[in-house]
Amino acid sequence: MSANAPPIRLGDAAVVREEIVRGQWSLFWRRFRRHRLAVVSSVFLAFIFIVAALAPVIAPYDPNKTDLQLARFGQPASPSLAHPMGSDQVGRDLLSRVIYGARVSLVVGFLATGVAITVGTVLGSIAGYFGRGVDMLIMRVADVLLAFPPLLFLMAALISVRPTIVSIALVIAVIGWMNVARLVRGEFLVLREREYTEAARAIGASPPSIIFRELLPNAMGPVIVAASLGIPATILTESTLSFLGFGLQPPTASWGNMLQNAFSLMRDYNAWWMGLFPGLMIALTVLSFNFLGDGLRDALDPRSRAE
Amino acid sequence: MTAFIIRRLLWMIPLLLGVSVICFGMLKRAPGDQVTVLLAQSRASGEVLTTQDREDLQRLYGLDRPVYVQYYDWLKLTAQGNLGYSTRMRQPVTEVIGSRLWNTLKLTGVALVLTLTIALPLGVLSAVRQYSKLDYSLTLFNFIGISIPQFWLGLMLVYLFAVHLGWFPTTGMRNPQTEPGMWNALSDQLRHMVLPVVSITIVGIAGYMRFQRASMLEVIRQDYIRTARAKGLSENKVIFKHAWRNALMPIITLLGYVFVILVEGSVVIENIFSWPGLGQLAVTSLQQRDYPVMMGIVLLSATLILLGTLLSDIIYAIVDPRVRYD
Numbered sequence: 089m090s091a092n093a094p095p096i097r098l099g100d101a102a103v104v105r106e107e108i109v110r111g112q113w114s115l116f117w118r119r120f121r122r123h124r125l126a127v128v129s130s131v132f133l134a135f136i137f138i139v140a141a142l143a144p145v146i147a148p149y150d151p152n153k154t155d156l157q158l159a160r161f162g163q164p165a166s167p168s169l170a171h172p173m174g175s176d177q178v179g180r181d182l183l184s185r186v187i188y189g190a191r192v193s194l195v196v197g198f199l200a201t202g203v204a205i206t207v208g209t210v211l212g213s214i215a216g217y218f219g220r221g222v223d224m225l226i227m228r229v230a231d232v233l234l235a236f237p238p239l240l241f242l243m244a245a246l247i248s249v250r251p252t253i254v255s256i257a258l259v260i261a262v263i264g265w266m267n268v269a270r271l272v273r274g275e276f277l278v279l280r281e282r283e284y285t286e287a288a289r290a291i292g293a294s295p296p297s298i299i300f301r302e303l304l305p306n307a308m309g310p311v312i313v314a315a316s317l318g319i320p321a322t323i324l325t326e327s328t329l330s331f332l333g334f335g336l337q338p339p340t341a342s343w344g345n346m347l348q349n350a351f352s353l354m355r356d357y358n359a360w361w362m363g364l365f366p367g368l369m370i371a372l373t374v375l376s377f378n379f380l381g382d383g384l385r386d387a388l389d390p391r392s393r394a395e
Numbered sequence: 396m397t398a399f400i401i402r403r404l405l406w407m408i409p410l411l412l413g414v415s416v417i418c419f420g421m422l423k424r425a426p427g428d429q430v431t432v433l434l435a436q437s438r439a440s441g442e443v444l445t446t447q448d449r450e451d452l453q454r455l456y457g458l459d460r461p462v463y464v465q466y467y468d469w470l471k472l473t474a475q476g477n478l479g480y481s482t483r484m485r486q487p488v489t490e491v492i493g494s495r496l497w498n499t500l501k502l503t504g505v506a507l508v509l510t511l512t513i514a515l516p517l518g519v520l521s522a523v524r525q526y527s528k529l530d531y532s533l534t535l536f537n538f539i540g541i542s543i544p545q546f547w548l549g550l551m552l553v554y555l556f557a558v559h560l561g562w563f564p565t566t567g568m569r570n571p572q573t574e575p576g577m578w579n580a581l582s583d584q585l586r587h588m589v590l591p592v593v594s595i596t597i598v599g600i601a602g603y604m605r606f607q608r609a610s611m612l613e614v615i616r617q618d619y620i621r622t623a624r625a626k627g628l629s630e631n632k633v634i635f636k637h638a639w640r641n642a643l644m645p646i647i648t649l650l651g652y653v654f655v656i657l658v659e660g661s662v663v664i665e666n667i668f669s670w671p672g673l674g675q676l677a678v679t680s681l682q683q684r685d686y687p688v689m690m691g692i693v694l695l696s697a698t699l700i701l702l703g704t705l706l707s708d709i710i711y712a713i714v715d716p717r718v719r720y721d
Binding site for chain 1: 409410411413414417418421422424425538539541542543544545546547550551553554558559565655658659662663666667677678681682689692693696697700701
């Protein structure tokens with residue numbers, strides 16, 4: 089609560105509650121604002137989001153339209169006023185492709201992380217609350233998946249299902265939920281022994297109600313941190329898969345498969361722009377998410393600043 | 396302790412079984428198999444092939460039987476130490492993997508040693524001078540290091556230092572035209588190693604430095620460090636003899652994780668630099684549907700990851716007498 093808050097009438101619970109909530113938000117915002125790189129990153133990410141959402145309006149050309157006049161004899165056109173990021177070997181405008189590629193990275197990043205966090209939280213809660221056989225089963229499945237080298241799993245998975253934005257996000261989630269599950273389970277093992285949990289059980293609360301109302305809200309801190317780290321990591325994974333040829337297939341543009349295409353052309357035609365711009369976009373987007381996550385951590389948990 | 400190690404080693408068996416079942420299932424679900432690739436190759440060289448040939452070949456490789464029977468056969472052979480034959484290279488899988496494994500170890504081993512010798516001291520320095528200009532610069536470097544895609548770094552390094560400046564070869568492990576002689580061969584191979592090693596190291600430094608900084612910060616706040624200072628030890632002795640030794644312990648827990656990083660790094664970097672190691676082999680095996688080889692690589696990497704984790708637990712118990720397994 090801010091220091092100059094108006095005095096609160098006793099008994100007016102709703103007002104108190106609202107005041108606390110607003111107080112927490114302003115506290116959060118004041119802490120977050122101090123992390124200047126995180127603020128700059130949020131602005132940059134907001135910009136990328138808008139560009140990705142409005143891709144058909146903003147992109148100067150159709151991302152898949154070839155122009156053989158522009159790329160004569162398969163020679164990629166270097167950056168110019170009409171094509172600020174140049175073109176590829178069949179004359180497709182790289183700026184437009186970079187804009188459409190942002191959609192792939194963002195959707196896969198959020199979808200995969202969202203599914204992984206949800207599945208991890210649910211399975212971790214079940215394992216941690218009920219223990220015994222269910223716990224054994226869930227944690228053993230997690231052990232098996234943790235022994236699997238993630239990139240090898242993803243490559244094998246993506247030759248067995250057709251790579252689309254959704255299927256890529258889902259297979260990344262399949263190999264990505266285990267650490268969240270372990271985190272939540274660990275928190276639950278501690279929290280379920282607390283007095284307030286016992287009290288809830290004593291007044292006859294059902295397991296789902298105890299899990300969702302007593303335990304989960306108190307275990308969410310580490311989960312939020314894991315989520316903020318998961319999105320940038322997923323964007324890197326997706327671009328790596330695309331670069332290796334296991335992600336979205338051309339002509340659909342993703343930052344990773346644009347770089348795969350650039351690989352040999354940079355060598356043969358000195359086409360540096362084909363490698364520079366998509367890679368820079370991945371690096372800046374991932375960097376911004378990492379700064380944002382760092383700012384969130386500082387603002388949500390001031391204790392972690394010591395670390 | 397012995398009982399603990401034996402139990403953990405036995406526990407690896409069901410885990411590896413699980414990994415192999417998942418991997419086998421995914422590979423069998425994929426469209427196309429060894430026969431498709433073989434037929435495509437024969438057709439490309441002008442042979443006329445019939446459906447009868449396809450069926451014969453499928454029967455030869457046992458692909459006409461149910462998947463679980465195929466898995467059982469694979470498992471039976473694997474238990475005897477026989478991983479089958481590479482359909483693409485017509486060699487036993489163990490030989491194919493063995494020759495590639497050494498190349499990967501050469502590359503990633505050098506990179507790992509380099510990474511640790513740079514990252515750990517920098518992490519300590521960063522912690523000792525927390526919130527200094529140096530600490531902020533290193534933290535910024537850290538953020539950039541964990542945000543840059545490793546493959547893009549490799550790509551840009553090749554463009555800049557190999558294509559543009561011509562200082563290093565673009566790809567491969569050795570130049571066949573090198574003058575004979577041990578020194579020439581060695582220097583040729585070192586020249587080929589520079590760029591891939593640098594690509595792995597730069598990204599690797601970021602993660603380890605941050606980890607070391609965090610563990611060091613925790614240690615230098617402990618009472619025994621204050622005691623060491625209070626009894627008048629020099630700052631160097633406090634930091635390097637008392638603090639760092641304790642701050643190194645959490646690094647040990649990363650040992651299992653190191654193998655994950657090495658496998659991942661080798662897949663990406665070996666494909667960019669055409670380095671004939673396991674990572675490159677994994678990608679070609681998947682593209683060419685050479686499944687016995689892929690199964691071998693997955694089994695080997697999973698074993699390494701599990702052994703790494705076990706090893707880190709054992710070392711941890713040895714260096715930290717407070718930890719006891721039973």
